[in-house]
Amino acid sequence: xxxxxxxxxxxxxxxxxxxxxxxxxxxxxxxxxxxxxxxxxxxxxxxxxxxxxxxxxxxxxxxxxxxxxxxxxxxxxxxxxxxxxxxxxxxxxxxxxxxxxxxxxxxxxxxxxxxxxxxxxxxxxxxxxxxxxxxxxxxxxxxxxxxxxxxxxxxxxxxxxxxxxxxxxxxxxxxxxxxxxxxxxx
Amino acid sequence: xxxxxxxxxxxxxxxxxxxxxxxxxxxxxxxxxxxxxxxxxxxxxxxxxxxxxxxxxxxxxxxxxxxxxxxxxxxxxxxxxxxxxxxxxxxxxxxxxxxxxxxxxxxxxxxxxxxxxxxxxxxxxxxxxxxxxxxxxxxxxxxxxxxxxxxxxxxxxxxxxxxxxxxxxxxxxxxxxxxxxxxxxxxxxxxxxxxxxxxxxxxxx
Numbered sequence: 001x002x003x004x005x006x007x008x009x010x011x012x013x014x015x016x017x018x019x020x021x022x023x024x025x026x027x028x029x030x031x032x033x034x035x036x037x038x039x040x041x042x043x044x045x046x047x048x049x050x051x052x053x054x055x056x057x058x059x060x061x062x063x064x065x066x067x068x069x070x071x072x073x074x075x076x077x078x079x080x081x082x083x084x085x086x087x088x089x090x091x092x093x094x095x096x097x098x099x100x101x102x103x104x105x106x107x108x109x110x111x112x113x114x115x116x117x118x119x120x121x122x123x124x125x126x127x128x129x130x131x132x133x134x135x136x137x138x139x140x141x142x143x144x145x146x147x148x149x150x151x152x153x154x155x156x157x158x159x160x161x162x163x164x165x166x167x168x169x170x171x172x173x174x175x176x177x178x179x180x181x182x183x184x185x186x
Numbered sequence: 187x188x189x190x191x192x193x194x195x196x197x198x199x200x201x202x203x204x205x206x207x208x209x210x211x212x213x214x215x216x217x218x219x220x221x222x223x224x225x226x227x228x229x230x231x232x233x234x235x236x237x238x239x240x241x242x243x244x245x246x247x248x249x250x251x252x253x254x255x256x257x258x259x260x261x262x263x264x265x266x267x268x269x270x271x272x273x274x275x276x277x278x279x280x281x282x283x284x285x286x287x288x289x290x291x292x293x294x295x296x297x298x299x300x301x302x303x304x305x306x307x308x309x310x311x312x313x314x315x316x317x318x319x320x321x322x323x324x325x326x327x328x329x330x331x332x333x334x335x336x337x338x339x340x341x342x343x344x345x346x347x348x349x350x351x352x353x354x355x356x357x358x359x360x361x362x363x364x365x366x367x368x369x370x371x372x373x374x375x376x377x378x379x380x381x382x383x384x385x386x387x388x389x390x391x
Binding site for chain 1: 222241242268317318320339346362363385
């Protein structure tokens with residue numbers, strides 16, 4: 001079983017994901033501060049909000065921003081490639097998801113060997129479409145749960161990543177969110 | 187120092203010779219050998235690949251490796267973003283170009299493409315495809331930087347974006363990153379890639 005994590009960028013896409021019944025979303029890009037109200041409202045109603053700190057605008061990569069996300073907004077977790085940010089985030093009880101680029105074998109191995117301590121809640125492999133091919137490399141180095149983001153444009157691609165062992169796959173496409181909820185993953 | 191002339195948009199004249207040689211050689215053997223460790227080099231030297239990409243070589247021990255490649259009639263490229271000990275700037279490229287005599291550099295950064303052009307070495311710019319949302323801005327940056335060659339990574343994404351890339355960038359494309367099987371090589375070449383780059387020695391002809 002795997003989970004679809006809709007990647008939203010504005011109030012309209014947030015509402016579309018919530019209308020489809022999703023209880024978790026990722027703010028992957030865009031300005032956090034322009035939709036902070038709707039996101040905080042959703043978090044207050046129990047929706048798990050994750051933020052890609054490397055992709056959103058309007059936040060400084062520092063402790064004050066993390067405290068704001070965790071304490072004021074009640075968000076669930078953050079994604080970043082930056083180890084110091086993730087270490088900081090764990091102090092605020094945010095779930096930490098370390099982004100790792102799967103662009104070639106050398107870069108992937110370097111990323112996997114630089115996992116933060118304490119261990120992140122999960123690693124997010126980008127692009128997620130690479131997961132079926134690179135999962136053996138990942139599992140030879142770490143047992144940390146694998147998420148995937150990037151270039152998932154069909155429910156079939158999402159299913160392939162999940163069947164390869166990913167726990168969570170993100171997509172920014174409304175049609176994937178729709179198709180996926182109709183396509184149970186075994 | 188000689189008076190520098192204004193560089194025309196697009197390809198600098200000074201690298202036309204080696205660039206044309208490379209483009210023609212890829213027409214016969216469309217593979218670049220990616221070298222991660224020195225011990226992988228002998229097999230690449232013995233192969234028919236026309237170009238060798240050094241991924242993480244130590245800058246100040248690079249000379250003999252580059253010269254061994256060139257002695258075999260191959261072109262040597264160095265990934266300046268990953269090389270140890272060298273500034274990722276014009277002076278770093280000048281060292282590679284003038285002291286070592288590399289044929290080209292590989293970089294993800296548009297600013298270094300301009301520096302490579304000024305130093306008259308071939309510029310291979312990497313298009314890193316980890317995020318579809320970032321693709322339009324990445325293509326704009328490449329379109330503006332105008333490298334001699336684009337290296338698209340990872341290989342399994344290339345078929346998904348080839349139409350968009352080719353409609354935006356009239357540049358030769360090398361596909362690399364997790365190209366480990368003959369079928370992946372063939373898929374890239376059939377979709378119009380000039381060559382593949384791979385560290386998988388079984389794919390070096």
